[in-house]
Amino acid sequence: MGIQERKEREKEHRRDEILNAAQKVFFEKGLQASTMDEIAEAAELSKGTLYLYFKSKEDLYLAVMTRGMELLQDLFDKAISEADSPLDQIRKMGQAYRTFFNEHRNFFRMFSFFQHPQFHKQVSEDMMAICHARNQEIWQKVISIIKRGIEQGFLRDDLDPAECAIMLWSNSYGLMVRMDTQLEYFRENFGVDLEKLIDKSSELLLQSMMTDEVREKMSFSRTRNDEQHS
Amino acid sequence: MGIQERKEREKEHRRDEILNAAQKVFFEKGLQASTMDEIAEAAELSKGTLYLYFKSKEDLYLAVMTRGMELLQDLFDKAISEADSPLDQIRKMGQAYRTFFNEHRNFFRMFSFFQHPQFHKQVSEDMMAICHARNQEIWQKVISIIKRGIEQGFLRDDLDPAECAIMLWSNSYGLMVRMDTQLEYFRENFGVDLEKLIDKSSELLLQSMMTDEVREKMSFSRTRNDEQHS
């Protein structure tokens, strides 16, 4: 009986090896410039075998991408568990997203690429469903934290949690795309440090979502801290 | 003497015809799924001829994209000239960007695609330079308007014009990407109308950049309008 299970394990392991090879190649060259032959060689398998595990190159690409989604989820969970107030949770999630962007740039680019309607052609239903489910999980997580922030009086109660989540996320995302492609350009031409700007912009937006009391309390403690520093 | 010039004109005209054909095909199918044979047929030329005018498929793609950049610039110019105050100019530019997104979605997607580091491989120096120049022009335009807004006391003078421009632009851009790919998803799952959210988010961010007096004056006139409406 154990044979069935061993085979199951081996198959899973083989799939994982393919994903490792694919990840390596995709990270180096991107979807377009990577070839299935190259990935097969990196995995020490023949090309045909790849197609026993994945429907197409795009399918394989998405499978690698889901690893990135898992990683981001883990970072979010860690951020949430380490924070002490809902407001702090929101901030730490923002930080986690920025950490993800900085330290796992290749995964970020995959997410970005996945957005394009150019894509979704040769992808299996299954893989699409997995991506959707993971995506949903991540959004649920972010929204629920913001909801708690509103309920506990940190954020204005005339705001919608989902709307806030989308605004905060998209605001960071937009700047990250800019940073990924034009970091040097903006530094040289306009003297702008995009890295710092993401922090600043997130904080600006978050503040405009806070209740007046919380914002005032915060700016008071901020001032006090500044005085201590100087 | 006139022959040289006529030939020049004809060549320009031919180039334009190729661009028309390419635009049509690219809009329908995107970069990946469009073929040079298809574009050649649409242009009623042979494939080889395309390569006399453009270095590669990507080069041709970028050439079409620069038309979109021109279009956006025109919309911005129109918006700026029609507005009466710097604050109004900023708002109308935001609206112009959103109009561009809604009415020239295919160009927006091209811009988006151009962002990817996956891209810039087979592109000629010349085309790259043209894209950069146009990009620079657009940013200059946006930044100069915001600078005036600060100088004339509409926006806080502790803010940097370039930073504000990037924040406002990226904020809208991030939401547009979301809207382009997940409009239905967010409506169905979270009851969020992304279309309205872009307006809301832009206004929220813009308000947080205003000086206190201007913001108060604005919210007063807003309240008065609301009372008139009800």
Place this chain on the structure above:
DNA sequence: GTAACAGCTGACCGTAAGTCATTTACTTAA
């Protein structure tokens, strides 16, 4: 030992980007 089977292989196919020797169309000059 051998039949049955799952997993793997790589030669092969179709398609599409890009090239280039040749043809066509037009200009110039005798």
Place this chain on the structure above:
DNA sequence: TTAAGTAAATGACTTACGGTCAGCTGTTAC
């Protein structure tokens, strides 16, 4: 008018890559 010269256009060809499939190989079951 025509022949030489030149610029533009052609499409068959090369190369490369995604995807397929008939057959091979090593393992299990009897």
